[in-house]
Amino acid sequence: MIKLADAPRGRTLRLVDIQGGEGVRRRLFALGFHKDDLIEVNSHGILRGPLLIKNLTSDISIALGRSIAGKILVDLASDGQ
Amino acid sequence: MGNESPTVIFLGQPNSGKSTLFNAIAGPKALTSNFPGTSYKHTHSEVNIEGRLLNVVDLPGTYSLSPSEPAEKVILSHLFQEKPDLVINVVDASILGRSLELTLELLELGYPMIMALNMVDLAEKKGIQVDPENLEKRLGVRVVPTVAAHGRGLKALLEAAFFCLDNRCPLISPHWSGDVEEEVRRLAERLPEEIIVAGNPRFTAIKLIEAEKTFCVEVLAEADPGLKRDLDLIKKRIEDKRRAPAYEVIAAERHHLALKISEETSRVRRGKRRSWERRVDDVIMHPVLGYLILGLIFLAFFFLIFKIGGPLEGALLGPLARLRAFLSGWLGAGLLFHVADGLLQGIGGGAAIVLPYFVPLLFFMAFLEDLGYLARAGFLLDTFMHRIGLHGKSVSPFILGFGCNVPAVLSTRVLESRRDRTITSLLIPFIPCSARTTIILALVAFYLGPAWALGFYLFNILLVAVIGRILSLFFKDPSPGLILEIPSLKAPSPVNMARKTYLQLKSFVKFAWPLLVGGSIVLSLLQFLGLDKVLNTAFSPLVVHGLGLPEPLGITLVFGFLRKELSLIMMLQALGVEYKNLLTVVTREQILVFTVFVSFFIPCLSTFAILWKETGKKVAFLSVGLSVTVAVAVSLMVRLIF
Numbered sequence: 265m266i267k268l269a270d271a272p273r274g275r276t277l278r279l280v281d282i283q284g285g286e287g288v289r290r291r292l293f294a295l296g297f298h299k300d301d302l303i304e305v306n307s308h309g310i311l312r313g314p315l316l317i318k319n320l321t322s323d324i325s326i327a328l329g330r331s332i333a334g335k336i337l338v339d340l341a342s343d344g345q
Numbered sequence: 346m347g348n349e350s351p352t353v354i355f356l357g358q359p360n361s362g363k364s365t366l367f368n369a370i371a372g373p374k375a376l377t378s379n380f381p382g383t384s385y386k387h388t389h390s391e392v393n394i395e396g397r398l399l400n401v402v403d404l405p406g407t408y409s410l411s412p413s414e415p416a417e418k419v420i421l422s423h424l425f426q427e428k429p430d431l432v433i434n435v436v437d438a439s440i441l442g443r444s445l446e447l448t449l450e451l452l453e454l455g456y457p458m459i460m461a462l463n464m465v466d467l468a469e470k471k472g473i474q475v476d477p478e479n480l481e482k483r484l485g486v487r488v489v490p491t492v493a494a495h496g497r498g499l500k501a502l503l504e505a506a507f508f509c510l511d512n513r514c515p516l517i518s519p520h521w522s523g524d525v526e527e528e529v530r531r532l533a534e535r536l537p538e539e540i541i542v543a544g545n546p547r548f549t550a551i552k553l554i555e556a557e558k559t560f561c562v563e564v565l566a567e568a569d570p571g572l573k574r575d576l577d578l579i580k581k582r583i584e585d586k587r588r589a590p591a592y593e594v595i596a597a598e599r600h601h602l603a604l605k606i607s608e609e610t611s612r613v614r615r616g617k618r619r620s621w622e623r624r625v626d627d628v629i630m631h632p633v634l635g636y637l638i639l640g641l642i643f644l645a646f647f648f649l650i651f652k653i654g655g656p657l658e659g660a661l662l663g664p665l666a667r668l669r670a671f672l673s674g675w676l677g678a679g680l681l682f683h684v685a686d687g688l689l690q691g692i693g694g695g696a697a698i699v700l701p702y703f704v705p706l707l708f709f710m711a712f713l714e715d716l717g718y719l720a721r722a723g724f725l726l727d728t729f730m731h732r733i734g735l736h737g738k739s740v741s742p743f744i745l746g747f748g749c750n751v752p753a754v755l756s757t758r759v760l761e762s763r764r765d766r767t768i769t770s771l772l773i774p775f776i777p778c779s780a781r782t783t784i785i786l787a788l789v790a791f792y793l794g795p796a797w798a799l800g801f802y803l804f805n806i807l808l809v810a811v812i813g814r815i816l817s818l819f820f821k822d823p824s825p826g827l828i829l830e831i832p833s834l835k836a837p838s839p840v841n842m843a844r845k846t847y848l849q850l851k852s853f854v855k856f857a858w859p860l861l862v863g864g865s866i867v868l869s870l871l872q873f874l875g876l877d878k879v880l881n882t883a884f885s886p887l888v889v890h891g892l893g894l895p896e897p898l899g900i901t902l903v904f905g906f907l908r909k910e911l912s913l914i915m916m917l918q919a920l921g922v923e924y925k926n927l928l929t930v931v932t933r934e935q936i937l938v939f940t941v942f943v944s945f946f947i948p949c950l951s952t953f954a955i956l957w958k959e960t961g962k963k964v965a966f967l968s969v970g971l972s973v974t975v976a977v978a979v980s981l982m983v984r985l986i987f
Contacts, residue, residue, distance in 0.1 A: 286557070286590070287413065287761065291828050293596040294408035296443030306623075310632045313728035314737060314827050321604075322442045323471065325626075327724040329736055329826030 266340075269315065269333035273305050276320065277338040284335040296322045302341060350391060350398035351510050352427050354456075356420075357435030358447055359406030360832040362463045365841065366435055366493035367403040370394070370503070394503060402427055410450040411555055411592070415758045415766075424454075425543060431509055432458040433502070438468040438475050438490070439833070441611055445603035448484065453518050455545045459487040459505045466492045467833065472614040480610040485517045494838055518547060521598040524586055528579045529554065535575055540565070554580060555592040622834055626721075635725050642718070646709055647802070651786055651795060654702035658787065661697035665689070666923050680873060687869030687918075691862030694914035702783045704850065710748045711845040715837035719744055720829060727827050733810050734817020736827040739769045743809075746776035748849070750952040753778075754959055764820045770960045771816055771968050774948035775809050775975070777802065780909035781944045787913060787924075788940050793933055801940070808945075812975065864904045864911050868918055871900070877919070892938050892980050895920065895931060905943050907950050912943045934987045938980050946976035 271277055279301045282289050297303070297319055306325070307316035314327045328336075357363040371390045391400050404420050412418045434451055436444040451458055462477055481488040487505040491498030508514070520526055533550040542549045553565075553576055565573055580591040587594045629638055669689060676682035713719060719741045727737030738760055746753035753773045757766045777785060790798035871877040877900050881888070884899030897919040905912035916939065917923065920930050927936070948956060948968055957965040 285825075286592075287825060288828070290411070290413050290557075290592065290596075291761065293593070293600070294411075294413060294446075295828065295830055296440070296446070298597065298600050307627070307630050308632070309724065309728050310636075311728045313731075314724055316626075316630060316724060316831065323440055324443060325831040327720070327727065327737055327827055327829045327831055329727065329731075329828070332826045332828060 265337050267334050268303075268305070268317070268328075268336040268338050269330055271305050271338055271340075273308065275304065276341045277303050277305070278341040279303055279336065280339050281337040282335065283337065284332055288332055288335070295326055296324045297326070303338065350400045351430035352400045352402060353431045353433060353506060353510075354402045354404060354424065354427055354429040355433050355435060356404055356424070356447075356451065357406055357461075357463075358408050358437065358444055359830065361406060361435045361437040361444065362493045363406060363435040364403055365838075366433075366461055366463060366491065366499075366502075367401065368841075368844065369493055369496050369499055371401045371403070395507075397507065402429070407447070409447055410454065411552070411557075414761050419758075428543075429456050431506055432456045433461055433506065434458055434486075435461045435463050435493075438462050438465045439471050439473060441468075441473070441475055442604050442607035445607055446599050449519050449599050449603055452484065452486070452516050453545075453548045453551055454543060455516050455518060455548060456543070457509050457514050458516060459489065459502070459509055459514070460484070461493075461498070461502050462488050462490045463493050465490045466495075466497075467835075468611075473611055474614070475611040480606070483606050483610060487514065494841075519599075519602055521595075521602070525583060525594060525598055528583055532576065532579050535572065537569065537572070540569075540572075551595060554583070555595040557592075625834060626831075629718075629721055630724060635721075639722060639725055642713070644799075647782075647799065648795075649709065650702055650705045650782070651790055651798070653705045654786060655791070657701035658697060661693075661701065662924055665693040665697050666925070668693070669923070683869040683873040684866060687866035688862060690869070690914055690918050691858075691865030694865065694910075694917075695858050695861050702786050703779050704846065706779045706782060707748060707846045707849045708842060710745075711842040712837050713744070714845075715835065715841055717832045717834045720831050723827075723829055724831060729810075733813030734820070734824065735765055735768060735813060736824055738827055738829050739765060742769055742773060743776055746773045746778060747782070748779055750774055750776065750778045750948065751955045754952065754955045757959070762822075762825050764822050765824050767960055767964055768813060768816050768820060770956060770964060771971060772809050772813050774952055774956075774968055774972055775805070775812060775945060777805055777944060778909070780949070783910050784913045784940055784943060788927075788936050792928065792936050797937075805944070808975070808979070812971070860907050861911055861914065864907055865914060865918065868900065868904065868915055872918075887977075891977065892942060893984055894935055894939055897921075898939065902943070902946065905949070906947050909943065909949050934984070937987060938984050941983050942976050942980040944976075945972055945979060947972050 265280055268277070279297065279299055281299065282292055282297075284292075292298075297317075301322070302320040304318045304320055305315055306318050309315070309327075309330075312330050314329050315333050316325060317328050317333075318325045355363050355367045371392045391398060393399075402423075404423055405417075407417045407420045409417075410421060410424075412421055432451060434448050436448060438444075448460065460480075462475060462480070465475065468475060475490075477488040477490050487509065489498055489502040489505050491502055493499075521529075529547060529550050532553065533546040536546050536549055540549065542552065565576075583591045583594050589597070628634055669686065672685050672689065673682060676685060713722075722744060723737035723740040725737075726740045730736050730739055739757075741759070742753045742756045745756055750773050753776065754770050757769045757773075760766045760769060785798050785801055789801050868877065871880075877897070880903065881896050881899040884902065885896050888894050888899040888902070889896050898916060901912045901915035901919050904915045917927070920927070922930050931939075947953075953965055953969065956968055
């Protein structure tokens with residue numbers, strides 16, 4: 265299990281847990297990010313900038329601040345799953 | 346009048362094409378855009394469709410009925426106030442799974458509803474085929490496929506709407522796993538009549554279970570301690586059983602049901618993904634290229650505006666000057682001439698100096714917005730916003746601020762934390778809006794050259810950063826960080842862009858222009874009566890000794906509070922010269938100092954009013970104090986340097 269902030273680009277990841285506060289969790293649920301979704305890091309902003317995350321389950325992209333990405337735990341899923 | 350015609354509410358998630366659909370049906374009354382959460386003021390219009398009067402309402406986009414940002418909270422209260430006869434749920438077919446979560450909430454709520462399954466063309470391009478009949482069966486509501494941008498499916502949608510208005514289409518609320526359902530039922534049965542929302546005990550019970558520990562729950566605890574105890578007990582039972590917070594359990598129930606329905610009703614053909622969009626995004630969000638493109642876009646932005654506005658302005662000013670000369674020959678120098686001259690300066694100044702820059706700026710802004718670039722700029726600039734204590738979500742209000750500060754302040758409602766909203770709202774008045782861009786272009790670019798104007802802008806942005814950095818020192822609580830949806834890139838529709846430009850222009854003509862003309866006439870009369878000298882003397886310590894400007898310019902600062910562009914027009918009038926002869930009475934340095942001072946010295950009346958409304962009296966006055974301080978400091982600095 266790794267932090268989303270440390271996850272490699274372009275690999276399929278499984279969202280394991282969101283450890284942020286209630287506000288962050290609620291917001292991510294509302295935007296369509298839930299446990300067990302398959303996600304992918306598409307881009308890293310420069311200078312420890314935000315991450316561009318694509319949800320492969322629901323086909324939604326969000327920009328996520330680095331601090332929040334540090335509170336999200338993911339697993340490397342084997343591709344094509 | 347509104348009592349007899351049925352109320353129809355458009356409701357959907359941000360970027361579902363809701364406002365576009367609303368526009369296509371109700372005419373050009375609502376703004377649409379491709380940034381999450383832009384139609385703030387809900388739009389009401391009474392429309393006559395096929396001989397039937399409908400009271401249609403466009404509410405801002407919301408992800409759910411359990412709001413987490415202030416913009417969304419407004420929606421809920423409106424939804425209950427309106428007591429709609431019909432809800433048209435606009436759904437983005439290309440992200441059906443998530444969109445259905447709001448639909449399920451609306452089914453729980455139980456107002457009569459039909460669904461506009463929108464953007465089916467985009468879904469097909471992504472290789473997703475949704476079966477509307479099957480969806481209709483699963484949800485128990487009428488589903489009409491539409492492509493709002495091309496007007497496809499509107500007729501069928503209206504037919505379905507009329508059908509449901511006449512036949513009251515009853516809804517079936519979705520049901521969840523037995524254990525959760527049982528707890529919801531238990532609470533629903535126990536609720537006292539007076540707290541039931543929308544006549545629906547089950548909906549009220551669900552909302553109480555998943556509500557944040559907010560005001561409502563606090564009030565409830567005081568009014569009915571027994572109920573509060575039961576609610577806590579029910580939540581605890583759910584939490585113990587599922588080992589997760591109650592709100593999360595409910596969200597998961599909804600999510601799984603939505604996903605299941607979406608999987609059962611749509612076919613996904615892989616391989617036909619919109620790979621070009623991915624490739625375009627890879628370039629415009631690239632760590633190096635992305636910033637280069639961002640920079641180029643903004644350079645092009647101002648270059649274009651200057652290239653279009655400059656010649657237009659030149660062409661329009663000539664006839665205006667001739668008309669003025671003619672008037673003075675015809676009317677002499679009496680009262681009549683002063684009134685006529687004020688009128689002419691106001692109308693002509695608006696048409697010849699403001700509009701040539703304002704219109705292209707609005708149009709280009711609409712283009713960036715509809716394209717979906719604003720959210721992407723938010724991603725790119727997040728890092729830099731962190732340096733000034735904010736994050737990428739504030740980028741959109743700032744960029745909107747280049748158009749007009751008023752909608753920019755309104756749009757800070759997309760920020761979740763009060764801290765971010767306050768800092769952003771305090772910084773927005775320092776963003777050169779189109780009125781100030783007009784002044785900067787007309788004075789600095791025209792008399793000192795485009796490079797100076799660009800420098801002015803860069804300095805301005807630097808100044809915003811410095812002030813932001815200082816402000817964030819005073820707000821200790823941390824910013825919650827960036828969570829921002831990046832919508833699909835969409836080809837902006839020229840009709841939508843033109844419509845948006847037209848609407849902004851209309852509000853300028855309606856509200857600002859009369860002020861411009863009125864102020865211009867008042868100034869003319871003041872001059873005629875010699876009263877302007879009194880005001881100028883009062884201001885002269887600052888204007889003459891502090892800023893080194895000609896004394897007659899004192900009065901223009903008063904008018905600048907009404908509208909920033911008034912300062913420019915008043916400047917010419919106060920100095921008694923025509924625009925092209927300006928350099929005969931002031932120096933280039935004075936022009937620079939004047940522009941700097943006018944740009945920063947005070948938020949205009951409308952911005953002040955909206956600041957007061959949105960952030961409170963304290964912040965509004967703080968903003969005034971801050972801007973006066975900054976204006977004086979910076980103009981003195983400019984004066985000393987040049």
